[in-house]
Amino acid sequence: MEATLQPRSLKVTIKLKRDKNVSDSSNTTDYLNNAEGERHVSDSSGPVGTLNTFCEDQANFISAERGKKHGTINEGNQTSESSQYQLVLYDPAVNGVGNSENAPDLINCPPPLRRPHPFSDRTPRVLPSVGAFTVQCANCFKWRLIPTKEKYEEIREHILAQPFLCETAREWRPDISCDDPPDITQDGSRLWAIDKPNIAQPPPGWQRLLRIRGEGSTKFADVYYVAPSGKRLRSVLEIQRYLNAHPEYMQEGVCLSRFSFQIPKPLQENYVRKRPARPALRNDAGDLGFKGYLPPPEVARLTWVSTDVDTDLQLSIPALANDHLEAPGSKRRRRPSPRRYNDDLVYNNNDVNVEEPHLHRFDA
DNA sequence: GCCACCGGTGGC
DNA sequence: GCCACCGGTGGC
Numbered sequence: 001m002e003a004t005l006q007p008r009s010l011k012v013t014i015k016l017k018r019d020k021n022v023s024d025s026s027n028t029t030d031y032l033n034n035a036e037g038e039r040h041v042s043d044s045s046g047p048v049g050t051l052n053t054f055c056e057d058q059a060n061f062i063s064a065e066r067g068k069k070h071g072t073i074n075e076g077n078q079t080s081e082s083s084q085y086q087l088v089l090y091d092p093a094v095n096g097v098g099n100s101e102n103a104p105d106l107i108n109c110p111p112p113l114r115r116p117h118p119f120s121d122r123t124p125r126v127l128p129s130v131g132a133f134t135v136q137c138a139n140c141f142k143w144r145l146i147p148t149k150e151k152y153e154e155i156r157e158h159i160l161a162q163p164f165l166c167e168t169a170r171e172w173r174p175d176i177s178c179d180d181p182p183d184i185t186q187d188g189s190r191l192w193a194i195d196k197p198n199i200a201q202p203p204p205g206w207q208r209l210l211r212i213r214g215e216g217s218t219k220f221a222d223v224y225y226v227a228p229s230g231k232r233l234r235s236v237l238e239i240q241r242y243l244n245a246h247p248e249y250m251q252e253g254v255c256l257s258r259f260s261f262q263i264p265k266p267l268q269e270n271y272v273r274k275r276p277a278r279p280a281l282r283n284d285a286g287d288l289g290f291k292g293y294l295p296p297p298e299v300a301r302l303t304w305v306s307t308d309v310d311t312d313l314q315l316s317i318p319a320l321a322n323d324h325l326e327a328p329g330s331k332r333r334r335r336p337s338p339r340r341y342n343d344d345l346v347y348n349n350n351d352v353n354v355e356e357p358h359l360h361r362f363d364a
Numbered sequence: 365g366c367c368a369c370c371g372g373t374g375g376c
Numbered sequence: 377g378c379c380a381c382c383g384g385t386g387g388c
Contacts, residue, residue: 127369211368211369213369213370214369214370217369217370217371218370218371218372219370219371219378219379222368222369222370232367232368234381234382235380235381235382236380236381237380237381237382238381238382261379261380261381262379263379274377275372275377275378365388366387366388367385367386367387367388368385368386368387368388369384369385369386369387370383370384370385371382371383371384371385372381372382372383372384373380373381373382373383374379374380374381375378375379375380376377376378376379376380
């Protein structure tokens, strides 16, 4: 089955492929260097277009095919030879112009650090990992593989103002044009996620990590920022507190507007477990409304929608979604107390008006 | 004790 | 239904 994004211009898509047994891999060499060596995608937004990241799930399979050996895991650094931890990456040197649908070349990826699922009675999760980044041409709507995470983030940061075109890819593929076949298509073989556009690149020395949760989770992914010190921060509030505690970063120009915790959206419906309807906390009389409250429907426990672990999911993240217009810090916090930072939130992208791209589901 | 991962809540 | 946030849990 395939899902398509209706291109309005370009979309930022993250294509994810499911990881077989391990957690994750990231996709670029950059990923390889990420301090955590985890499965995550960092995202940033780019020009008008769609960025796409896909998780290659078959890392093991492919590596097996290549007869590679497992190597030692070297946390925080590039993995050794372990094919198991290799990522499927787009290698411009291998994928020449017109080399559409070529399997991305394998590149060593960080070792999986993922811990086993905490609930032993639950089916072990097979977490997807980002296998590659793709951007959709605003002109021909073909997907182009982006060679590195950094390039992807760079494109994404200005995707609205600077739509991605096939010609843009000439930076790493000199002869590429819209006449060439797409690098990749949404053929249902992978998990696709549509990324948000115009996400600022992380400040120098910082890493933005995107960790895709297993199917059936309550949310699709988590974004973390890793400070130069290695400290992992998981919300704007935590960033704010960290910056307050380390004014040196602020002096370097690091501000909240450089951070975005927006996560991509999976193209696959039901990848994220639906939240059961919440009973009213209070009725008109002002008391707790537990009367008549029924236990959550079975649906609430349906955590494993997909039974075929070999099937990759396709996720897409609309680069032109409107929701990016709202600054992450503008929403009401659960704890209203320290909110001064909201005043400081300035999201460069917020003044951009974009149309929401249409997502199409189509059959395989 | 740390931390990755996940669940769940309040608010919209 | 989505988002932001953060607490809980269990493996290490």
